[in-house]
Structure formats: C-alpha cells, structure tokens
Amino acid sequence: MSAPVIDPARPAAPDTPVGRNTKARRTTPARFDTALGWNDRPSLAWALRILLCLIALAVFAAPFLTIFSGALTPNPSGSSLSFLPHDSTLLNFEVAGERGIWDYLGNSLVIAGGGLLLQLVVCTLAAYALARHRFRGQALIMMLFMMTLMLPEEVIAIPLSLVLGDVPVLHLDLKGTVWGVILPLGAWGFSVMMLTEFMRDIPAEIEEAARLDGVGELRMLWQVVLPLCKPALGVAGVLGFIMIWDQYLLPLIAAKDPTDYTVTVALSILRTDPEVGSGVVLAGAVIALIPSLIVYLLLQRSLVSGIAAGATKG
C-alpha cells in the first residue's frame, strides 16, 4: 500500500494508526474536521453523537419501515402496526391490483419516463444555446427560464387547466392524455440553469478544435459537449425524476377521469374507497415509493452533489 501522506490541512490525531492504507487514514477525523469537533475516540461526546444519530434515524428513516410492514400486514390499524410485520401477506397488494394500482403505476411510469426524456432534451438544447452562443436578448431569455421556476403549477393551476383543455393556436384537448402532464414539465428552469453553468466551463479550445474538423452544431452538442456533461446530466436526471414523480396537482387537473391519475394521486382514491382497509392504501404507497427509492439509491451521490452544486452556484 502507499505510504501515508502527511496532509498539513488535516493533522493526524496522535492515535492514528500509521501504515494502514491511506483511505482508512483519511476517514479518521481530526479535531477540526467538523464544526462541533466530533471524533470517534470513545468518550462522552462520542456516545452522545451515536445516540443522536440513532434518534435522527428513528425520526427520519424508521417511519418508512411502517409503510412496508403495514402493507404486508393483513388488516393493520393502530396497535397492529409496528416496524416489522406480524404475519406477512401479499393480500393487500392483490386487492390494490384489483383496484387498478398497476394501471396507475403504468401511467406514472409513462409520464415519468416521457416527461424526463422531454425535459432533458429540451433543457439541454436551451442550455447549449445559452452557454455556447452569443445572441441578442440572451439575458432576457435566461430570465424567462428563471421565471418558469417562479411560476409553479400551484400558482397557475386554474388557467393551466383551461389551457390544457384547449391549447392556444392548435386547439388540442390534452386532458386525459399523458401529454397534458408531460408537456408542461418540459421547460424546467432549474435544469436549464444548472446545465448552462456546467457547459460554460467547457474550455473553448475543445470546441474550436472540433469546429476546425468541420463538426456541425448538433454533432458538437451530441459528441463533444454532452459527453463532458455527464455528471450534470445525471443530476438533472435524478432531480427531474423526483420532481416529476412528486407532481400532484398537475396530474390531477390534467386528468379527464380517475383512470388517468398517476399512482401518487390514485392513493387518495384508495383512501376514500370504503371497501379497502389502510393496508391496501399502504400497499399502494409502497408501489408509489419504490421507483423513486430505486432512483435515489442508484444516483444518490450525484443527487447530493447536485443539490450542493446548485445551492452554492445559486
């Protein structure tokens, strides 16, 4: 293994084992690594930190276990709920299936997949123009995209539902189609801004070299810029997915009848159905939870770095 490197910014604690690999050395916190000066030498503070971490886990993560255990419990109510199911059964999922939960999930997946694809394409194209071209009105266009963030669905819901019923010029009725949910999600100011910031950092020399080889605009974007933007695309993808999956009002107002609902909106139908118990509602909640959980766990590293980057760049 490589010899331990002395890092002046991070003085090693006296009891740091020397000679172990550098990674292990790096994970040993020094006294000034954190604002509170945590370290993992057994002490009162150390015990306190473990206790607080357990409380944080119990408050923020453990409740999710009740969703799963409730979904697997025959007829959960109050006391029969716990973090682990008593006698597990898949009956709730069967009943939820009879109530069309898989169709709702299908709606959701089509909307999330199509919406995300459209959003990535649209935002990438716009970001490319904003980052790699100069044109009149650039600042204005940037401001317009920023304004899309300030015009959330909640604020324009009522007129938007009228527009979805009768799109101007084309006179299309998008209600009851997935397009009614997908199209309004296409231009997302956050993705445009983040991708623009990222594309600006690509050195001009790379672009100039490609231009000299006679690369056109679309190939430039596809073969030169995009491969360099993979981290930013990952962030835009995972944040976009979570944003689309979390949509509630838009699928509600874009639907013609309840069969058009997404799985998250359909939970309210399950809940108001007097013939199904809360176990079935929780089975639906599990089905609505799992896709976003998978995306999060697969891409959580880029998600967290993306939130951090988006935040620090503002």
Next chain:
Amino acid sequence: MTATVTTPAARRGRVFGVLGKKAVVPWLFLAPGLLLALVFKFWPMAKGIWLSFFDVRPFLGDQWIGLDNYTRVLTDHRFQDAIGHTLVLGIGQSLGAILLGFVLALLLEGQARSLKIIRTAVFLPAVTATAVVGELWRLMYYPTSDGLLNSGLHLLGLGPVQFLDNPDIALYSTMAMGIWIWAPYNMVILLAGLAGVDRSLYEAAAMDGVSLWQRLRHVTLPAIRPALMIVLTLATIRGLRVFTEVYVLTGGGPAGSTDVWMTRAYTLGFTRNDIGGASAASVVLLCVTLLLTVTVNHLRKRGEAR
C-alpha cells in the same frame, strides 16, 4: 463568460452567410423550451391575470367586472383565515426546517462511511413523493391510543391526541410534517456550506481558547452565511405556495383550520367553478411570491457584496 467560437479572421471572411446562420442557430436550440414555457407557463399566467377581471360564466360569455373578484377574495373571511394559516405554516415550517436541518448538518458532518449511510437514510423524506409522505403521516397521527405517535404518548401517560381532527392542533400537525420533509433537504445544502469552512479558522479559534458555542457563533455561522441565505430563499418561495402537503394530509380540514391560500383557491376554482375568483386569488399569490423573491434576492446580493 460565454465562449465565442469564431476567430476574427473567420468572421471577416464570411460575414454575411455566417452572421445569418449564427443569428438563427441559438434560436433553433431555444425554440422547444421557449415554446413549452410560453404555452404552459406564460400563457396560463397571462390568461389567469386576464380572467381575474371577469365574471367567468361558461356558455354565457364572460363579463368584465374590474376588481370585483379581488375585493371579493380579499374580504372573504375564509380567505383571510387562509392568509393567516399560510403565514403561520410557511414561516413555522421554513424556520423549523432550517433549524432542524442545521442541527442535522452539525450532527452528521464528517467523512466516515457510517455517516454517509446515515445521511442517505435521513435524506429519504426529501425524495419521497409528498402524497406518500401524507399517507405515512396519517398513519403516524392515527387518532386512537394505539396509533404510532399516540401509543408513544400513552407511555408518557398522555391521552390520545386528535392530531388531524382537532382544529386547534391540525395546523401544527401539518407543520411538523412539513419540517420533516424539508429539514433533510436543508441539511444537504448546509453540509455543503460546512464543508467549505476554512479549517484553520477552527484551529485559530481553539488556539484563542474560545468555547464551542463561541466558535459556532463567530466562525461557523458567518462562514456558512451564503448557504443559509440559499436555504432561506428556497424556503420563502416554497412557503407561500404550500399546497400538496396540506391537500394530501388534511384537505384543508377540519373546519377549514388548515386551509391555506392555495387550497382555498383550488376549492374555489375546481369545486365551486368560480374561475374568476380563483384566478384573482392566484394572481395575488403570484404577485406576493414575485415580490418576496425579488426582495430576498436583492438582500442576498447586497449581503454578498458586503
């Protein structure tokens, strides 16, 4: 900033052809985004502003009534109550989530693998769809003594609390859920801020023999000011347009005690079919949101310039 691609020589060589093409290309790339934003964001916004001056009557034709919708909405006592609820919920939820997010960030700051795993788990509420979170909290707030939270209170000898059915408590129950959703999100941003703090400042502070509290107050807090401002900006924009949290948890009930501005506008527009009134309510919210965003941004810029 933006990289110009053409070299001066090339620009001189092909002035007209290139200028024409160069001027069109960016607009071709911008077109899809601008078109979608225009049709599904700005057109509805304009239409909403327009409709807010009309008595909207399907099949009978709309009738211009000037500011009547606005006076009606602003003098309606249910809307006035909703303003109060929106402010209490927005401010309480935002400050609570920032404070808890800061505590979480201080607790979970560090490089160790175990900390990363805990952070991943703690972040779960922020990535879960609000509708699912609503179901989860309805379960935790189960009103009988064998409900999850109530059984915990029972151990402490406290009677079952009607978290969502008691008009005096329901708003605070909703606030607790909002804090739970947004605290992990704030935690991540504040962690990024904490990671950027100059470690030598901590050492210098320790050398001067200051207490932990003083170090937090005089070193950490000023250093993470930009991150705090961002968290605050996001919270301001979110706070006013709170809808889904309330809608999925209580639907505005009981007895309108959790009705916020947007749930009120939604009820007016979609269940009472008063499109004009609902549009006026939306426009009011839009104006306040824009005003607040601009103000906060202005303060932030001024703070950074200093």
